[in-house]
Amino acid sequence: MEEIREAEREEEGVAGEEKRGSKPDPFELFWESYPRKMGKGNAEKAWRRRKCGAIVPQILTTLEAAKVSHDWTKEGGQFVPHPATWLNRHGWKDEYPPARARPGAMPQREALQLPIVDL
Secondary structure (H helix, E strand, O other): OHHHHHHHHHHHHHHHHHHOOOOOOHHHHHHHHOOOOOOHHHHHHHHHHOOHHHHHHHHHHHHHHHHOEHHHHHHHHOOOOOHHHHHHOOHHHOOOOEOOOOOOOOOOOOOOOOOOOOO
């Protein structure tokens, strides 16, 4: 229990420093980088519970790799997990191979939008 209180004091200290203008809040750096902005409160709770402030560079580096990975870019990013889910399952420890085009595949283009005409 004392570890949690100490972590909260550290997080509060970082937040207090941001207010004074010395350092940005590490969670806000994560939030701004994360491509799916859903459940900010839950994500912030997961961030504090996992003590992510101590490993911000690792999280942000892995997040950048995840954002260009096949799983996160397929079908318009439909399968990007919510930020709290990613943090709770220690997503920064995963490996994210970059998205690759299939050999011989044509680049995707947006579908042509034509008006529907009744005849």
